[in-house]
Amino acid sequence: MMRIQSIIEDQEYRFLRETAAAYAAKELGPRAEELDLNPEASALKEIASRAGEMGLLAALIPEEKGGGGLDDYAFCAALEEIAVHEAGVAASLLIHNAALYPLALNASEAPVSDSFPACLAYPGKVSLSGGKVEGNVPFAFNAGGCQMITVLPSNHGGAVAALLEAAEGVEIKLDPYPMGLRITQPGSINFKSAESSQIISETNLTGSVSRILLLGFASIAVGIIRNSLGKAYDYARERYQAGKMIIEHQQLRIFMAEMIAAIEQARSVVKSACDTEDIGAAVAGWLLATEKAVKAATDGVQIHGGYGYMRDYGMERLMRDAKYCQMYPLTSQEALLRLFDLYEKE
Amino acid sequence: MPATAMNTRGKQVLLDFPALATLKEYDRKSIDGLVKLVEGCAQYNDRVARPAALELDQRLERDPDYFDWDLMKEACKYRLFSLVIPKTIGGLTDKYLVTGMSLAVEELCSASGGIGLAIGAHSLGVAPLLTSGAMAHWDTVLHEIIEEEKKGNPVMMAYAITEPSAGTDVEQPEFLNIAKIGMEAKKVKGGYVLNGRKCFISGGSEAKYITLTASTDRNRPLETWTTFLIDRDMEGFSVPRVELKMGQRACHAAELLFEDVFVPNSHVLGYEGDGMANGILFVMACSRGPVGAIATGIARGAYEHFLAWARTRRNGKKPIEEDRIRMALADMDSAIQENRGVYLAHSLAADVIFRHAFTHPIFKAAFLVPRPVRAFKPYAAVLNSYYGKALVNSLFRFFMSDEAVNDVLSKASLAKFTCADNSMALTSRALELMGVDDSEERRWVEMFYRDAKLTQIYEGTNQLNRLVVYNIDMEKRQAMEVPRPFKRGVR
Numbered sequence: 001m002m003r004i005q006s007i008i009e010d011q012e013y014r015f016l017r018e019t020a021a022a023y024a025a026k027e028l029g030p031r032a033e034e035l036d037l038n039p040e041a042s043a044l045k046e047i048a049s050r051a052g053e054m055g056l057l058a059a060l061i062p063e064e065k066g067g068g069g070l071d072d073y074a075f076c077a078a079l080e081e082i083a084v085h086e087a088g089v090a091a092s093l094l095i096h097n098a099a100l101y102p103l104a105l106n107a108s109e110a111p112v113s114d115s116f117p118a119c120l121a122y123p124g125k126v127s128l129s130g131g132k133v134e135g136n137v138p139f140a141f142n143a144g145g146c147q148m149i150t151v152l153p154s155n156h157g158g159a160v161a162a163l164l165e166a167a168e169g170v171e172i173k174l175d176p177y178p179m180g181l182r183i184t185q186p187g188s189i190n191f192k193s194a195e196s197s198q199i200i201s202e203t204n205l206t207g208s209v210s211r212i213l214l215l216g217f218a219s220i221a222v223g224i225i226r227n228s229l230g231k232a233y234d235y236a237r238e239r240y241q242a243g244k245m246i247i248e249h250q251q252l253r254i255f256m257a258e259m260i261a262a263i264e265q266a267r268s269v270v271k272s273a274c275d276t277e278d279i280g281a282a283v284a285g286w287l288l289a290t291e292k293a294v295k296a297a298t299d300g301v302q303i304h305g306g307y308g309y310m311r312d313y314g315m316e317r318l319m320r321d322a323k324y325c326q327m328y329p330l331t332s333q334e335a336l337l338r339l340f341d342l343y344e345k346e
Numbered sequence: 347m348p349a350t351a352m353n354t355r356g357k358q359v360l361l362d363f364p365a366l367a368t369l370k371e372y373d374r375k376s377i378d379g380l381v382k383l384v385e386g387c388a389q390y391n392d393r394v395a396r397p398a399a400l401e402l403d404q405r406l407e408r409d410p411d412y413f414d415w416d417l418m419k420e421a422c423k424y425r426l427f428s429l430v431i432p433k434t435i436g437g438l439t440d441k442y443l444v445t446g447m448s449l450a451v452e453e454l455c456s457a458s459g460g461i462g463l464a465i466g467a468h469s470l471g472v473a474p475l476l477t478s479g480a481m482a483h484w485d486t487v488l489h490e491i492i493e494e495e496k497k498g499n500p501v502m503m504a505y506a507i508t509e510p511s512a513g514t515d516v517e518q519p520e521f522l523n524i525a526k527i528g529m530e531a532k533k534v535k536g537g538y539v540l541n542g543r544k545c546f547i548s549g550g551s552e553a554k555y556i557t558l559t560a561s562t563d564r565n566r567p568l569e570t571w572t573t574f575l576i577d578r579d580m581e582g583f584s585v586p587r588v589e590l591k592m593g594q595r596a597c598h599a600a601e602l603l604f605e606d607v608f609v610p611n612s613h614v615l616g617y618e619g620d621g622m623a624n625g626i627l628f629v630m631a632c633s634r635g636p637v638g639a640i641a642t643g644i645a646r647g648a649y650e651h652f653l654a655w656a657r658t659r660r661n662g663k664k665p666i667e668e669d670r671i672r673m674a675l676a677d678m679d680s681a682i683q684e685n686r687g688v689y690l691a692h693s694l695a696a697d698v699i700f701r702h703a704f705t706h707p708i709f710k711a712a713f714l715v716p717r718p719v720r721a722f723k724p725y726a727a728v729l730n731s732y733y734g735k736a737l738v739n740s741l742f743r744f745f746m747s748d749e750a751v752n753d754v755l756s757k758a759s760l761a762k763f764t765c766a767d768n769s770m771a772l773t774s775r776a777l778e779l780m781g782v783d784d785s786e787e788r789r790w791v792e793m794f795y796r797d798a799k800l801t802q803i804y805e806g807t808n809q810l811n812r813l814v815v816y817n818i819d820m821e822k823r824q825a826m827e828v829p830r831p832f833k834r835g836v837r
Contacts, residue, residue: 138660138782139781139783177400177792179795186782241512241513241514242520242524243521243524252809298774298799302809305514306599306803309593309799310546310589311589311590311592316796320592323774323795327781331779
């Protein structure tokens with residue numbers, strides 16, 4: 001896999017990147033197609049248990065509370081490295097950590113240990129009254145086989161409640177046919193006066209959680225671009241067409257150069273967005289990175305020609321995964337409108 | 347999705363395609379025929395294709411070898427297997443073969459890109475039989491297709507060009523001589539022996555007859571590129587594998603394996619060495635426009651489902667109440683109109699050159715000869731002899747000059763990449779605006795998004811098609827010099 005290491009990072013980040021990359025290359029790379037075709041919670045759990053050794057199952061929770069204690073950028077860097085091999089697992093880890101994130105901010109006791117995969121019921125219309133949760137979330141990742149659901153109710157000062165999957169009144173309907181990020185087993189969740197097991201926070205955390213989601217999906221998008229570039233580059237060196245290897249064809253060089261440029265651009269916005277608490281920066285990074293990822297994956301398929309369209313080369317999966325990064329947690333125009341709202345408020 | 351499409355579609359066709367409304371003033375009968383054809387396709391969609399499409403797409407992911415013959419049997423009722431067969435031979439129309447094809451596949455693909463492709467790939471397989479002027483086979487193969495269609499049995503064809511290590515290369519004369527060709531047809535007594543592989547052949551696993559291009563001398567592929575008619579019962583022919591595609595799954599992409607397949611001389615379509623000029627280039631000049639129409643149909647499907655989504659209330663609000671969604675819909679409409687403009691321009695231009703041949707008195711007179719006489723062996727043998735084929739080809743080429751074919755090829759390539767790119771952008775944008783939710787409409791648009799990508803790849807990648815347009819329109823370079831019959835080995 002080709003690497004582009006343009007960002008100057010501290011030693012600890014670099015070390016984390018290497019560990020995550022080694023893990024992903026060994027555990028995920030060879031199984032990526034299988035995970036996409038047969039998404040099963042058990043397979044995901046088995047794979048993720050090894051991610052736990054890197055602290056990725058409670059990455060954002062401080063070490064003193066028993067978490068991984070990673071900062072935002074470290075977490076994003078790890079997600080990027082994992083997404084280079086399998087974006088779905090990276091997305092699953094992201095959603096899991098975003099669902100636990102409120103715990104990091106508030107709760108004293110965290111039900112961290114055995115909660116993977118945790119599901120984040122967001123976005124949707126959910127309300128909380130008297131410890132009962134009502135509402136509907138049309139699409140949430142990690143819905144299949146989830147151990148815990150974090151809800152971000154719109155009323156009640158935006159408090160956060162954690163629910164167990166088995167709780168009465170929680171109805172999960174798995175999406176019969178999601179296009180991308182399949183190992184996350186997305187689905188819709190219906191709450192009918194479901195009992196909340198724990199009220200984590202009385203303050204509105206929607207902003208902080210969606211910031212993590214945006215940064216995470218932007219990083220996953222960077223991983224997808226890197227994977228597209230790597231696959232396209234490898235293929236272009238082997239495939240002969242019109243008297244030369246296709247890597248010699250100008251248009252394809254431009255396609256790949258655009259991917260290189262996109263990696264640089266997206267990484268630097270993600271890095272600067274991690275350094276600030278500003279949600280606007282995260283929105284901007286997510287918009288850029290996901291758009292570039294969709295283009296990179298589509299171009300990657302084009303470079304592969306007919307082979308790119310077939311499952312065997314693993315290229316079309318990237319195209320499907322990349323599109324989902326662009327569609328969650330909100331649509332790009334909604335994101336733009338939110339960005340402008342923020343600007344207007346200031 | 348509108349269940350009323352069936353009733354309104356006919357009226358809508360003339361509104362969607364004002365050029366046809368104008369033509370109707372001069373040729374009411376033919377245009378009414380086209381409208382009826384589209385109506386039939388709309389009916390097929392409502393009755394058969396749309397109810398099955400999503401489920402079929404899912405099923406084929408688990409079970410790529412599955413092929414839904416019932417869908418194809420239903421298509422017989424609407425005569426979708428004789429779309430490009432001239433009326434003189436028993437088909438639907440003489441004057442608007444390509445236009446009819448384009449309109450039909452747009453309609454079909456608006457329900458499912460895969461089902462539309464299955465019909466389209468069959469017609470693509472029929473096309474070389476026509477363009478090569480292989481009259482002797484029209485009475486057998488084409489007649490069989492039409493007769494079986496009447497009984498409700500689909501007899502399908504496919505066109506096999508792509509090889510494992512050469513896709514774009516074998517579709518373009520400039521590249522053919524430097525292509526890595528694996529397939530070879532070796533001349534033996536009484537025919538040829540074929541060895542090699544073809545891959546990604548749409549409909550190749552279901553086709554009863556396959557038109558195939560191969561070189562008889564791998565060192566000089568351009569000069570010896572020849573079209574053969576393969577019967578799937580021929581010994582040594584097999585289909586080892588069907589690919590699992592991202593989209594358009596209802597039509598299989600098959601790998602074809604040829605192990606010492608003997609093809610008799612009578613099954614050479616046209617003559618040895620005209621496989622590029624009278625085969626691929628000619629066929630592509632007619633088929634890339636309909637591929638644009640496939641892309642347009644896919645875009646339309648996405649647009650229709652996006653519209654249905656936007657009109658549905660969610661969280662107490664309809665997305666269509668927002669200006670940004672309305673503007674996006676207007677953009678989508680605009681992209682579809684633009685597509686229709688380019689592919690219809692191509693299709694009409696292609697029909698202009700085709701029409702003269704298929705409606706010419708000499709041509710029609712040939713079919714005045716009663717069928718039993720035509721089926722009489724010596725008669726067929728004369729037609730199938732080198733001089734017989736060359737005679738038919740000369741007649742064809744009298745009406746279809748090199749310039750005309752080149753011009754149509756350029757229009758076709760332009761339509762293909764414009765429509766494919768627009769379709770990809772449209773489906774992508776629709777998904778981007780919808781976001782993820784649990785609606786059925788999202789799944790439809792996702793399917794069209796996956797379907798759309800293939801239109802940028804097959805029938806020559808979009809990059810190749812752009813180069814074709816440059817070569818023909820700006821360089822005024824002939825796509826290739828057509829070898830004249832009666833002068834074997836001119837090149």
